[in-house]
Amino acid sequence: MHSSINGVAEEPSAMDLDDEQLEFQAIAENKHEDQDEIDPFIKFINYASSIISPQPDDVDEDGEPSSDTEEREREGPGWSWIASRVLKTCISYSSGVTSAILLSELSQAWNEQRKTNAPRKRPDCINQLKKKHKRVKLPSTVTIDTIYEKNFLSLNSVLEAVVVDTFVLPGTNINMITLGDFWSSNTIDLYLHRRYYDLVSLHNGILRKGREVFLTGCYLRSANEGSGHPRLLPTEYLVILLDEEQDDDAMLLGAQFCTDSFSSISLDGANEGVSYSLYARIDSIGSLDILEKFGGIQRKQIRLIDNDCSEMDFLLWGDQVVLANLFSVGSMLAIDRPFITSSSVTDVETCGNVCLEYGSGTQLYLVPFVRQGEQVCLGLTPNRLRGSKLATASCPTQGPKASQMTLPCDPQGSVDFSNYPIQSYIIDLHEKMTGISIYGAAMDIFREANTAKPIFNLKIQDPTGAICVKLHFIESWSLGRLSLGHTVYISGLTCTMTKHKRLEALWFENGPGTSFVNLSCLPAVLNSPCLHKPSFLADISRHKSGTHQICRVWLDQIEHCHVNTRLAHVSCGHFVKTTTSGYVECEFCCCSCETKTRRTFHVKITLADETGKVFAWCTGQTAIELLQISPDEFYELPEEEQVMYPCSLENEQYMVAIVNCGQQETVFKECVTAENDAIPWEITRALKL
Known part of the structure; x- marks a missing residue:
């Protein structure tokens, strides 16, 4: 045996380990944590705080933060605000979270809280455009105010929106766009689909403040599914509006879309990877076709006419048909990198041998058909992207350094x-x-x-x-x-x-x-590398008492495994006992609970990894995860099968959370002793690998 069953084992000899285990042991020897090393959860909270909160560099002549700096530091969220929302997200995502998910949720919640507290006012860029806006709404257009009122958005609905802001979620590479419209006082945030990321470039991005867009096929993430206000999930179906009277847009159209024509398209060239950029007028929008012989797939056929009066069909398939909601007859459509296919392949009657389709790399621009004299004023100032800030707290006391700040005080002085x-x-x-x-x-x-x-x-x-x-x-x-x-x-x-x-x-x-x-x-902690640092069993006794450790282990020495079922109080999960008077009582809650009990496991088992072994105990959901059977099912097994059942689990691998529960002097001693039988290690959570 390499280890003591009652505690942390001695390390096995090199002769007993293969090359992979030797490498793992070498890692373990170099990964002993210092007693004062920061807790991974606290480290992430401090990191998130440094990302979300303003981090000014302004100092006065003495090297101290200036008064302006101190004022800006107060704009960020409090430490407990961040910690609470990280844990709330972990509870919502029980299968685990990533740093990007957490930073996205935190940034969004904080931005929404600031918006809620701010007075509602239509952005100036929309007010400027509204003065010259004469275009009639598209048939399926909904307003942002309506989305807020109904907390609902149909996939067929159209948003005729104006870009109010573009930004990157702090600490991630996720691009967001804040949208407004001409009829609403609210704005709404959209997670930008990655096919449009190159259009929000700081220097030459066309998706910037003041730019009009049409979009459809949006899923709404409502407020009751997360924190704060509703937001829009990424959609592929976005069309950027252009104005031929504006110099920048005219240059874009002339440089990119006026070289190719329908007659220049070669099917062989398209098959060899040649890309085309085409500009044409929408002549007609066909009705919705249901192709039964292709499994009932939907199709829409858009007839286009280019400047040479050549005709070609632009086909939309399946979910793409919602794009037709953004088009109107007479409007000019600019298609960048369409998918080129043969009309014989599409099995549709067309005006030629070649068809255009909406491919994975296709981007659409639209010059809407407008009445004479309508002008669209574009924003003059490109939006500035907010980049990520990389900061890591190295000790528990680090964080936003507020030299002075004013906190609210009630009449009693609290x-x-x-x-x-x-x-x-x-x-x-x-x-x-x-x-x-x-x-x-x-x-x-x-x-x-x-x-x-x-x-x-x-x-x-x-x-x-x-x-x-x-x-x-x-x-x-x-x-x-x-x-x-x-x-x-x-x-x-x-x-x-x-x-x-x-x-x-x-x-x-x-x-x-x-x-x-x-x-x-908390289940999410086991599967969230940003919130924990894996430990080896040989190291866990070196950690401070009362700090749970996450370890990757397998079940070992099954012949010494003890599996029993006992009754536990539903409310608190602790074992109950029957008094001499025959009453069922919870020692933890100090109350009678005859009808509020359920059967649960009491398991004592050996965990092992490359560095040692630990004898530990567990109960409740943790034991169910380890044994992969419910207590009631196990209880119904014949006694012989109950004895043999643990043997099938030997060498099964798990990620577990372990705490030291045996070093405290406690008033709770009788109940604790009944649970741990003086075994100092409790497995508080387990995840099968």
Whole structure:
């Protein structure tokens, strides 16, 4: 045996390892974390803060931030605001998140919050265009205000919009466009489809402030599916409007679209990769065809006439037919890089042997048919793209450095820290602080005796100290399973001084800005590399007590595995016991729960990786994931099959979260002992690989 079953193992010898394992062990020896190394979750929050918040470089003659700099630093979101929304996103994306997803959600939520607080006013670029706007709406046009009112957008709907802003989501390469229209006071953000990314170039991009566009085929991400206001998901079906009377547009049309004509198109050349840019008038828009012999696919046929009076058909297939909603007879259509195909292949009667189609690289420009005298004024100032800022916090105290800032204070003198720009540590807490958030580990928890209402005392510890948090629930415990060593995030705390002159924090279940998240049991953390740093089993004892570690392991020594089923309280997930009077009681909640129990696992098993082995225990959903069977199904198996069942799991690989639950002196001792049987390691979450 290479290791002790009751703790972290001795490392195996090199003779017992293959080349791949030796390489892994070498990595492990060089990856021992320093006790003071920053927690990956905190590191990401600080990084996100540096990305989203303004990072001015202005300093005065003494090297200190100028007054203007201090003022701009207050424009960014508070540390707890970022942390809460990161965790909210993790809960929504249980399969895991990426840095880009999180930064996208944070940036969007912050921008929307700022928009909500700002007075609604139609952008000046739209007001300038509106004075000369005489074009009649297309038949399927909807307004942005209507989208907000109905929280709905049909795929066939058309948006006749004006680009108000273009920007890159901070920390990502995701391009966004803010759109307005002539009839709405609201604007809406669109995730730009990647086929148009080259059109938002800082120097020569045509998609810029003041540019009119038509778009359709949009999916709406409504507000109840995420944070803040609705936004539009990427659509391929976007047409850029041009004006032949404007010099820039006339030059674009002349340089790019007036060289090729329908008569110059060669099918052989197209097959060899020659691309064409064509300019023609829309002569007719055919009705919707349903081709039953091709599986019921939809088709639209657009008849075009170029400057040489040659005719050609532009075909739209399947979902592409919605593009026809953007066209009107008499308008001029510029088609860049159409897909060229033979009319015999398309099985359609055409005016020639060649047809145009909307291909994966095709881009469309439109000069709408307008009444005499209509002019479209384009914006004169190209929008400036906001680039990514790369910043990494290297210690827990780093973050936005606000030399001074004013926080709101109520009549009783309590100061609201909900928008404080940096993380609050326990050592910094004092009386009359509200809106506090704490990130730390649960060292002890128990229900207060002799109280009618459910009040629990939680001792939470961070790198600077510990504090007692009094949790007030409306009816009963509602936070799921929480035990010793679990890493938690709590927001909406109020600090007060007890009659014994001891500082404590108060938390009320439905209080303003309150949240409680157990990160050790959060599924998304296991599958989100930006929020954790994988550890080796040989290293986990070196980490600070109470910090969960993520490890890639397999199940080992199955002959020593212990699998039992027990009854647990549904509300808190802890085991129940039957009293001498015959009542079923939860020791954690200190209440009778005869009808509120469910069968759960109590598993003790050996985990192994290339560096060692650990004997650990688990229960609840974690045990179900490890054993790949429900407790009720396992309970129904014959006793012989229950004994043999774990053997089928040997060497199965998992990503697991492990916490040290055995180093705390706790009032909760009897219940804890019943769960861990003095085994110091708990598997709080598992994901099969």
